[in-house]
Each structure stands twice: as structure tokens, then as C-alpha cells.
Amino acid sequence: MTQTTYTAANISRIIKNYIIQEFMYDRVATDLTIDTLLIEEGIIDSMGIFRLITFLEEQFGFTIKPEEVVLESFETITAITGLVKTHLT
Structure with a gap:
């Protein structure tokens, strides 16, 4: 199995x-940038962080x-x- 870079x-x-x-399925995603404050803007809440963690762990191994x-x-x-980068290097 090859490792993805x-x-x-x-x-x-x-x-x-x-x-x-x-x-953001119910919001306009065009305003989402890599520097958007996800928690402050109400995009992700505490439960969302745990969903995101599960995704990151599964996606990136x-x-x-x-x-x-x-x-x-x-x-x-x-x-x-x-x-993520700290875990992949």
C-alpha cells in the first residue's frame, strides 16, 4: 500500500x-475561507468538533x-x- 502525500x-x-x-448544508458556503472563524461564526459547535476529529482520523489515518x-x-x-500536517510528517 502506498502512502498518499x-x-x-x-x-x-x-x-x-x-x-x-x-x-453548512443550510448556509451559503461561498463565504467560507481557510481563515473563517469556524466556532465564532457558529459553523462548528462542540459536537461538530468531535465529528470533525473522527473524519480527520479516518481520512488521514x-x-x-x-x-x-x-x-x-x-x-x-x-x-x-x-x-493534520503535524501528524503526517
């Missing part, structure tokens, strides 16, 4: 698409440790991408 842009796109499909589950890691797509 993800770029930051690929990771961000995958995360953005997931957020649009799972959390790693486990997020409990101490990594802090709001700063999930504030923006950029922050989430950074978290």
Missing part, C-alpha cells in the same frame, strides 16, 4: 469540502490525542490543516 492545499480543500457538506483537542486547533481551516 498530502500538501497543505490538498488538506485544506478536503477539510473545507467536509465542513461545507456536513455543517492518525489519532488525535485528547490534549490536542483545544479550541485553537479548530478555529480555522488553516489551524486544522496545521494539526
